[in-house]
Amino acid sequence: MKLETLVKPSVRTQPSYEPGKPIEDVARELGLDPATIIKLASNENPWGPSPKALAAAKAALDHSELYPDGGCFVLRQKLAAVHGLGADQFVIGNGSNEIIELLGHVFLGPEDEVVFGGPAFVVYKLVTLLFGAKVVEVPLQHWRHDLAGMARAITPRTKLVFVASPNNPTGTANDAAEMTAWARALPEHVIAVFDEAYAEYLAPGTAMDLRPLIAEGRKVIGLRTFSKIYGLASLRVGYGYAGVELVALLNRVRQPFNVNAIAQAAATAALDDREFAEKCARENRSGLVQIEAGLRELGLEWVPSVANFMLVKVGDGARVFGALQARGVIVRPVKIYGLPDWIRVTVGTPEQNARLLAELKVALASR
Ligand SMILES: *Cc1c(COP(=O)(O)O)cnc(C)c1O
Numbered sequence: 105m106k107l108e109t110l111v112k113p114s115v116r117t118q119p120s121y122e123p124g125k126p127i128e129d130v131a132r133e134l135g136l137d138p139a140t141i142i143k144l145a146s147n148e149n150p151w152g153p154s155p156k157a158l159a160a161a162k163a164a165l166d167h168s169e170l171y172p173d174g175g176c177f178v179l180r181q182k183l184a185a186v187h188g189l190g191a192d193q194f195v196i197g198n199g200s201n202e203i204i205e206l207l208g209h210v211f212l213g214p215e216d217e218v219v220f221g222g223p224a225f226v227v228y229k230l231v232t233l234l235f236g237a238k239v240v241e242v243p244l245q246h247w248r249h250d251l252a253g254m255a256r257a258i259t260p261r262t263k264l265v266f267v268a269s270p271n272n273p274t275g276t277a278n279d280a281a282e283m284t285a286w287a288r289a290l291p292e293h294v295i296a297v298f299d300e301a302y303a304e305y306l307a308p309g310t311a312m313d314l315r316p317l318i319a320e321g322r323k324v325i326g327l328r329t330f331s332k333i334y335g336l337a338s339l340r341v342g343y344g345y346a347g348v349e350l351v352a353l354l355n356r357v358r359q360p361f362n363v364n365a366i367a368q369a370a371a372t373a374a375l376d377d378r379e380f381a382e383k384c385a386r387e388n389r390s391g392l393v394q395i396e397a398g399l400r401e402l403g404l405e406w407v408p409s410v411a412n413f414m415l416v417k418v419g420d421g422a423r424v425f426g427a428l429q430a431r432g433v434i435v436r437p438v439k440i441y442g443l444p445d446w447i448r449v450t451v452g453t454p455e456q457n458a459r460l461l462a463e464l465k466v467a468l469a470s471r
Contacts, residue, residue, distance in 0.1 A: 114214075114236040121230060125434050134430060141432040144450040144460055147272070147302075147413045149335035151387065151453070153370065154380035157336060160373035164366045172365035179363075179372045183343060186375055189315065193345050195354040198362045200301060200329040200342025204231050207297065207325070209357040211263045212237040219257045220266040221249045223273060223441035225299060228266045237263070247276045247407050251286045258294055265290070268299035269312065273438050273448045275302075275409030280312040287317050287324055295323045295350070301342075302411040304333040305385055310410075318347055325350055330367075332412065333381050334374040339367035388412045391451035398461035402468065413450045418468065421447050427467035433460055 108116065124145030131138040144150075152158075176196040184191040197203040204227050212218065212235035220228040222241035232239050240262070242253045249267055258265065269277045287296050303311045314326045329342035341363055344354060374381070392409060399406050405417040418424040421444050425437040428447075436448040449460060 112236075114234055118234055119230065121226065122440060124436055125429070127434065130429055130432075130434055134432075136432055141434065142452060142456050142459060143434045144452050144456065145434045145436045145448075146337070147332055147411070147450045148337050149333060149384055149412075150451070150456055151335060151380075151384050153335035154374050154377035156377045156380070157334065157370040157374040161339070161366045161370040164369035167365065170365070172361055172363065172368060174360045174362075176363055176368055179343075179368050182372050182375050183345070187315070187345060189318070189345060190348065192348045193318070193351055195344045195346075195351045195358070196363050196368075197342050197344065197358070198367075199331060199340040200299070200327045200344070201227050202340075202358070202362060203325075203327055203342060203344040203354065204228065204297075205234075206344075206354045206357050207264060207295070208232070208235040208237075210353045211295065215261060216263040217259060217261045218264045218266070219254050219262055221254070221268070221271065223438075223443065224249075224266065225268050225272045225301075226440065232264075244271075244274065244276075247274045249278050251278065251282060255286065255289065258291060260293070262294050264295050264297055266297045266299060268301070270302040270305070270409070270411035272301070272411070272413070273415060273436070273441050273443070274407055275411040275414050276407065277306060277310070277410050280310060283312050284317065287322060288320075290323075292323075295325065297325050297327065299327045301327065301329045301332055303328065304381060305388055305412050306410055307389075314345070318345070321347065323350070330371045330374060333384050334371070335384070336367065336370050336374060339364070339370055341367040341371045387453075388451050391454065391457050394454060394457045395449070395451060395461065398457070398464075402461070402465055404464075413448055415443065415446050415448055416464075417446050418464075419445060421445055424464070424467050427470055428460075428463055431463045431466065433463045435460075 127141045180191040180194045183194045208231045214236035216237040218232040219240045222243050240257050242257050317324045325344050325346035331337035407415040421437045438448050
C-alpha cells in the first residue's frame with residue numbers, strides 16, 4: 105500500500121511554505137561569496153538583535169543541559185509589565201506562527217471557516233487548510249483590509265478572522281479606531297486575531313490598543329513576535345495576549361517545552377532594551393524614505409508602507425528577483441500572493457538600501 109494513501113486528506117493537499125532564500129543557499133548555487141550577499145527578503149532586522157539580548161542568549165547557553173521553563177515565567181512577567189496586563193494573559197510560542205497553529209488546534213475542524221484578507225500573511229491560509237477548514241479570502245481594498253467586506257463574509261461557521269496590521273506583504277495598516285469599532289461589532293461566535301508582527305514599527309500613537317477590548321471580555325487576541333524589530337528571528341519566539349480563558353486554552357494544546365531557554369532569555373533582555381528597538385524603528389522610517397526616493401528616481405511604483413518592507417512594482421517580478429539574486433541581493437517574489445508584477449523588499453541599513461537601489465537599476469536595464 106502506498107504511504108500517500110494513509111495520509112489525512114488535509115495533509116495530502118497541503119501546500120508548502122516558501123521561505124525567503126537563505127544567504128548560504130544563494131552563495132552555493134551562484135558561486136558567490138556569502139559575505140557579499142545581502143538578504144532583504146524576510147523582513148528581518150538589518151541591525152541584528154540588541155547587544156543585551158545577545159549577551160543574555162550567550163549566558164543561557166551555559167545551562168543547555170537543563171530543560172527550559174515550560175511556562176516562560178520570567179518572560180511573561182516582563183511582558184505583563186510592558187503591556188500592563190496580567191502574566192496569565194500571555195502565551196509564548198515558537199515564533200508567533202506557532203500561536204496561529206495553536207489557534208487551529210483549539211478551534212478549527214472541517215466544519216469551520218476562517219476569514220482573512222487577500223493577500224495577507226500566507227500562514228493563515230496554511231493553518232486553515234491544515235485543519236481541513238474552509239478558506240474565506242476577502243480581497244484587500246486600496247491595499248488595506250476591507251473590514252466591512254470581511255464582516256459580511258462571516259457566516260455561522262466562521263470561527264476565526266485574521267487582521268494583520270501592518271499587513272504582510274503590503275506593509276499597510278488599517279486605522280486603529282476603525283479596527284476597534286469593527287471588533288466590537290463582530291458576532292459572539294467569532295474570534296478576532298490581530299497580527300501585530302510589525303506594530304513596533306508604527307509611528308508612535310498610531311497602533312491599535314487591544315487592551316480595552318480584552319478588558320470588555322471580547323473574543324480577541326493579539327499576536328506579537330521577537331522575529332522582526334527585536335532581531336531574534338533565528339531563535340523562534342513570539343507571543344499571544346488575550347483574556348485568561350483564551351490563553352489557558354492555547355496553553356492546553358502547546359508542547360510543554362515549546363520555547364527554548366536561549367530564546368526566552370534573549371526575548372526577556374530584548375524587552376529591557378527599549379532604546380535599541382526605538383533606534384531600529386527610527387532607522388526604518390528613514391530607510392523607507394531613502395528607498396522611496398530611489399524608486400521615484402527609477403520611475404517605479406510602490407505601495408506606501410508603515411512596516412519594515414515595501415511592495416515595489418517591477419514588471420516581471422520573477423525575472424527581477426532572479427536578476428537581483430544573481431547580483432547578490434535577495435528579495436522576495438510575491439507571485440504566490442497573486443502579485444506577479446511586484447517584489448517585496450525589506451528595509452535594510454542605509455548601505456544595504458543604496459545597494460538594493462543600485463542593483464535594481466541594473467536589473468531593470470538588463471532584459
Ligand atoms: C513575520 C511575521 C510573523 C512572525 O512570525 P514568527 O513565527 O514570529 O517568526 C507573523 N505574522 C506576520 C504577518 C509576519 O509577517
